[in-house]
Amino acid sequence: MTLKEKIGQMTQIERSVASTEVMKKYYIGSVLSGGGSVPAKQASAETWVDMVNDFQKGSLSSRLGIPMIYGIDAVHGHNNVYKATIFPHNVGLGATRDPVLAKKIGAATALEVRATGIPYAFAPCIAVCRDPRWGRCYESYSEDHKIVRAMTELIPGLQGDVPSNSRKGVPFLAGKQKIAACAKHYVGDGGTTEGINENNTVTSMHGLLSLHMPAYYDSIIKGVATVMISYSSWNGIKMHANHGLITGYLKNTLHFRGFVISDWQGIDRITSPPHANYTQSIMAGVSAGLDMIMVPYNYTQFIDGLTFLVKNKFIPMTRIDDAVKRILRVKFVMGLFENPLADYSMAKYLGSQEHRELAREAVRKSLVLLKNGESADKPVLPFPKKASKILIAGSHADNIGNQCGGWTIEWQGISGNITVGK
Incomplete structure (x- = not known):
């Protein structure tokens, strides 16, 4: 692979700036839908499939024909999509104390996401919310890390059960009715001071490992394909630039073999104010261990910046090769090379009656009498x-x-x- 092809694989762009031409020209590795970003208002499953396939055809027409991976925030069902089944948020599912139910919801969500031609969801959020002032507490299963750990059963629901002989840390996906999952936001996002969003989590290494990290142990054991980094900091160090926790701990200690993805414009927030020195932010994030960067709009600026850093030896080629190897590993495990294009055969699962009954069960079990x-x-x-x-x-x-x-x-x-x- 050329350097341009490798850096393209590390780039994730928003669907609104994607096209077949862009995918082919820049060798883009991934496309996503931001919250509310849809191909058309009240779009059908078939419309989604057509859009995803159009982008995919652009990737397949490139020199090596490496398929792209499309991701979306399906965090309580396929929630961006009209007529999809909506399940209770994580705070409600945590109240059920029912990991078996969470696994069933994961499986149902996977079918509905696949119904729209998408193979990747940015879920589950396994934050441990320690302060109710945090506006995203509804995305956390519980303030109790033991409950959060139990609810990581959503992952085998989304991806399938890992075989007993599988290597620890290697991503796993069981067939075309499953989707790649994403454990987020690594790490400590629910423990920020006074619950301020994207702020600083102040705790010792022991506190971090005993409270905020355990659900990541379980997620990796269950074969989670990707891990998303948090906007927040740990003791003043931005997580998107934390080499010790991303490369040192997640990759080397926990032996995570999937790919690490940034959050939306995550590297932009490394410097203060944002974009103060974008090239420096690219270097800090990629050097820390980010494999795929959710740009999502200014992809040419990112590609040019990373190319400059590699050509001038600020970032070694070994770091780029590690990132691309991880991304391609997930794509191979997902079967994207064998089956890159979706069809309409799974459209029937979107908002199915069976899934709506499961949602009703989840609502009943999540009700809390105060x-x-x-x-x-x-x-x-x-x-x-x-x-x-x-x-x-x-x-x-x-x-x-x-x-x-x-x-x-x-x-x-x-x-x-x-x-x-x-």
Whole structure:
């Protein structure tokens, strides 16, 4: 592979700037949908498949024909897609204390993501939320790391069960009805000071390893294909530039053999203010061990910057080769080289009745009773069997968007009947 082809594999761009020509010219390794980024409003499964295949055909027409991998934030079902089944957020699933249910939800989500021609989801989020002031606590299964560890069963649901003879740390995917998973956000994103988003997690190495790291041990053992790095810092060091924790611990100590991906414009945040020195940020992130960079828009600037750094020996070719080897390993495991193009055969799984029944089960099990009456001798529940009327009031009472919350159709969610549901 040429240097240009290798750096192309390390580049992930947003679908809105992708095209068959761009994929071929720059050898782009991956495309993603940001929150709310869709091919058309209320697009059908077939429309999604056509879009993904168009990008893929551009990749296949390049010199080596290396297929691209398309990723999306399917974090509580295939939540960006109209008519998809929406499951409770992680905070609700954690309340169920039911890892078997989480695995079933993972399997259902995989089918619905595949229904749209997509083989990769940026899930699960295995943050351990330690401060309810953190606005993303709903993406965390629990403040208890033991519960978070148990709920990593979503991963074999998404990817399939790892064979008993599989090498530790090697990514695994069991066939065309499964998708690659992504454990995120490595590491400590739920432990920032005062719960401030993207801020600093202040704790000792012991605290980090005992509280925030255990779910990553389990994820790697379960064959997770990718790990996404956190925007946050650990004791003042940006995670996107933390060589010790990415290369030293994740890759060398835990023997993770999949690829490490940045978060959305993650390297932009390494310097302060953002973009203060973009070339320096590229060097810091790639040197730390990032394999695939979620650019997502200014891909030519990233490609030119990384090319300059390699040609002038600021970044060794061995680091580039390691990144590309990991990316290609995941693509081979996923079967992308054998089956790069999707068809319409799985469209039937999008929003299927079976999956909606599973979602209802998850909702029932995730309900938490905060208070039952004013005193123990005057409980409100259970309702008498002959109760004739029950009033459900408030702005969320008949509003699918409000009930589903963030990461539903749009990145931060949106009010109203934004998708199909009951």
